[in-house]
Amino acid sequence: MNQDNLISKAKEYCEGRGARFTHLRESVYALLLKHEGAIGAYDLLDELKRTEDSAKPATVYRALDFLLEHGLIHKVESDNTFVACQHFDCSHPVQFLICDDCGSVQEIQSSGVKESLEEQANNLGFKVRKQTIEAHGQCGKCI
Ligand SMILES: [Zn+2]
Numbered sequence: 486m487n488q489d490n491l492i493s494k495a496k497e498y499c500e501g502r503g504a505r506f507t508h509l510r511e512s513v514y515a516l517l518l519k520h521e522g523a524i525g526a527y528d529l530l531d532e533l534k535r536t537e538d539s540a541k542p543a544t545v546y547r548a549l550d551f552l553l554e555h556g557l558i559h560k561v562e563s564d565n566t567f568v569a570c571q572h573f574d575c576s577h578p579v580q581f582l583i584c585d586d587c588g589s590v591q592e593i594q595s596s597g598v599k600e601s602l603e604e605q606a607n608n609l610g611f612k613v614r615k616q617t618i619e620a621h622g623q624c625g626k627c628i
């Protein structure tokens with residue numbers, strides 16, 4: 486799906502949930518889609534300022550919170566960066582392959598990982614609410 490389609494899909498998705506996909510939220514989501522790999526909030530702010538000169542850190546954080554809450558983006562906890570999700574209408578466990586050389590982040594969905602983690606957690610009487618797996622290494626381009 487191309488970016489414009491994804492953006493209109495995101496808009497419909499938010500409106501369907503009674504949330505407003507404002508111009509600013511849309512701009513932040515569009516920047517994340519355009520960006521290959523993950524990006525930090527301050528780099529995002531720099532890019533946003535090219536079109537929204539009044540943007541402040543709080544503006545970006547509020548937009549990111551909204552996008553996270555609705556599952557349109559994911560946070561890469563180990564790097565404190567953000568990445569757009571392209572299949573946001575299904576809630577899914579997230580697995581990231583993070584390249585430490587070029588910073589690219591690929592999102593993969595491996596259901597086997599989810600099930601075996603859940604099984605082991607169940608055996609320990611642990612209830613999993615959310616799974617995020619972050620694998621660091623080198624991507625195919627950097628090896
Ligand atoms: Zn995702």
Ligand SMILES: [Zn+2]
Nearest residue numbers: 584587624627
């Ligand atoms: Zn790489």
